[in-house]
Amino acid sequence: MNIFGIGLPEMALILIISLLVFGPKKLPEIGRSLGKAVRGFQDASKEFEDEFKRETQHLQDSLSINAELEDNKTDSSSQSNVNKSSIHNS
Template sequence: MVVHLNAIGPVSLVIIGIVALLIFGPKKLPELGKAFGSTLREFKKGTKGLMDDDDHDTKKVIEHKDENK
């Protein structure tokens, strides 16, 4: 099952926010948001590093092929 971001509208976001507020309370939500943001930032750094490694490896392969011609 694939859910696209287009499927989540403004009403859905409000409902998700209200449910989160009821579950975690108003004092805990900022802490959870900050933790989620830092986790997402670290994940992006890690995936960027992987993408940079892939780009570097691809360039090596292309250069090697060009040298053999």
């Protein structure tokens, strides 16, 4: 078992020191608090990621629409030039 580069012997040592410093009654409370904090960070990270994806998709949609409008503008202007030249040739 290797979590964050810390092996089992190191984890056991940290647990023993924590028990000595905080005591067995306070340790579960500290664990709950740390768990809630980690969960809060995970939720905030997920929310940020979702918002980033939504904004990226919105930007891609906008760029796609702008490119489509430019293509239509170019097509209509070239069509207009063809119509004008056929009128002048007649």
